[in-house]
Structure formats: structure tokens, C-alpha cells
Amino acid sequence: xxxxxxxxxxxxxxxxxxxxxxxxxxxxxxxxxxxxxxxxxxxxxxxxxxxxxxxxxxxxxxxxxxxxxxxxxxxxxxxxxxxxxxxxxxxxxxxxxxxxxxxxxxxxxxxxxxxxxxxxxxxxxxxxxxxx
Numbered sequence: 001x002x003x004x005x006x007x008x009x010x011x012x013x014x015x016x017x018x019x020x021x022x023x024x025x026x027x028x029x030x031x032x033x034x035x036x037x038x039x040x041x042x043x044x045x046x047x048x049x050x051x052x053x054x055x056x057x058x059x060x061x062x063x064x065x066x067x068x069x070x071x072x073x074x075x076x077x078x079x080x081x082x083x084x085x086x087x088x089x090x091x092x093x094x095x096x097x098x099x100x101x102x103x104x105x106x107x108x109x110x111x112x113x114x115x116x117x118x119x120x121x122x123x124x125x126x127x128x129x130x131x132x
Contacts, residue, residue: 091117
């Protein structure tokens, strides 16, 4: 593993763990009341939110695999950069939201979303350096 791929591999690992987390919520191992700011009111609502989260995580993994050249790119390099910048902004916003969360559990997730933002920024800034 080289230094260029380390942030991508770490992000893949964290995102796979996130997928497992969302699946555990869906099957009821982790109570959904601990997540989504405690605002979900039904199992049906939780299933919709968790399904969307899983799909977004899968899309993120697919994009990271392309970025790291682990799979053949189906997107242009420019589009991959745009997607990663959007995810960076989402992680920053999610980190800010987790800081203000009601539950201690969600506040702890601030570390994870903050780490994701830092790793993505490393990837994006490294790209900028390699263009020079």
C-alpha cells in the first residue's frame, strides 16, 4: 500500500463499517431511536432512511474504488472529483450536525464524519498537487 492509496483504503474501510452499521439498524440490532437525531417515528420511516443511506454508501464506495483505480472507471476523472467534493461538503455538514446531536451516541459519530472529511480533503488536495 502506498501513501497515495492510504486515505482511499481508510475511507473504504470506514464506509464498509458504516454499511454494516446501517444494516444492523435495519435488522433491529441497533435501535433506530439512537440515530437520525431521534426524529424517526416508525419502522417504515427508518427503513426508507436506512435504504437511502445504504445506497449512498454504496455509491460512495463505487466512486472511491474508481478513484483508487481498483475498478475500471465508469465516470470521468472530473466527475469523480466533483462527487468527492460533494461528499466532502456533506461530511462537513454531518460533522457539524453530529456535534449538536441530542444523543451521546451521535455526538461520538462526529469523530467518524470528521475523519471522513479529513481523508477526503487529503485525496482532493493531493490531486491538486499532482496536476501542478
